Amino acid sequence: MPAREWPEGTAVYKDLDLPQSAHATRTRPYVFINMVSSVDGKATVEGKASGIGTAADRQVMRTLRSRADAVMIGAGTLRAEKLSLSLDDEDTGPSPNPLAVILSNTGNVPLESNLVRDERQKILVLLADSAGEAAARDLGRHATVVRVPPTSAGVIDLANAMQVLKAEHEIHRLLVEGGPTLNHALISENLADELFITLAPMLVGRQDTDAPTILDGSLTETQELHLLSAYLAGDELFRRYALKPGQDPDIGPDQAALTT
């Protein structure tokens, strides 16, 4: 079935229908990742994803955030650039921001400079048990800090953290906005359900340093994806993939769904 044009005046994914029935049976949230990539596969320009996306991409980010109970961001991504989870829209006016969930192994998270510029922004920091008490106290000025156990490698046990998010914080749908290290950890541990990718019409190449792709880490084998939908908006392509083909029969359609 063909990809659909983005209809004038509406927006990609506005009618997105994420799975409902998974809620009762799963011990973790339904996890969907959203990233932007250049045509040569780079996820950042000069260290920042914001160097790649357009206005259309930012609208898609807001739409996906509005479908989530919380938005997860790795500490490295938050160190790299200022973020705002605002959903404010010219059409709908001010909306409450979704809960921000920040993962940190060390406590080195610049909440004040890079995230807390909106008083309405609620923040949950999942902090590894190994991080110091001073860092926890400092983060506690802006956020709820939850200690989570590490794996034997000393980093946060993501499977455990996900269970905490669902069982103790009622997070059923979790949007992940990277970066590449967090994406890799979730995908390689089989903790992600969908991957949304905006393909920006540009080549980045190597700049001062080599930018990562959307997935920074080793896979023991290639992972097959199933394309659920594809939209065009100008020269940009918006794609939605299922990460575990065939394992989620209850994935809901959007208006450009290719599977219906």
Add this chain to the structure above:
Amino acid sequence: MPAREWPEGTAVYKDLDLPQSAHATRTRPYVFINMVSSVDGKATVEGKASGIGTAADRQVMRTLRSRADAVMIGAGTLRAEKLSLSLDDEDTGPSPNPLAVILSNTGNVPLESNLVRDERQKILVLLADSAGEAAARDLGRHATVVRVPPTSAGVIDLANAMQVLKAEHEIHRLLVEGGPTLNHALISENLADELFITLAPMLVGRQDTDAPTILDGSLTETQELHLLSAYLAGDELFRRYALKPGQDPDIGPDQAALTT
């Protein structure tokens, strides 16, 4: 305009119309690059592009080759895997292979093991002046060897090589099949016109070594692209980009052209 579905029984780019009028005024061929990429931007699996593409992608490769006077391949790509430029098709029967143009700075090109398995295959090796005479003699057993001058950096002067291909070998339309180093050299020297990319529905990540993206090298700034067409075939996306937006008003349409 929407991307088009690949109609059953036909093939992507079958009605591709590359520019005609450029022939008279340019001193180099019209250059179009064709690559395959995973969703996380990798151009190879275990060092080979053939690990990524599907049957649909191989059909697109044959279609694009049939539109070219010659197919250029970097020596590194030919060292990495066996290649066949066969156009043979179940529908049309045997066709003569396009001329293979191999670029080499050193003469280390495994023609016999990785390319010459088809007696009909004609080969032109563009060999840097700095390569040894023994290598040239060895390559000459299977190919026409043309010496080309190097740049001050000691690598083949691509702009000069392109002029030689057009002026002395009547190559007006040149398909480039990479690899990533050759793509980068052509794009950064402003010697490429279009970029065809197949987007394969898989994640590769890092395997034994880190695979390159379709573009391996530095760019001084990001390069804007213009999406000319997009097709879907199953879970694969086939995209055609102009590398110099606005500078090629004579780019011909294909049936999914987005610009008309």
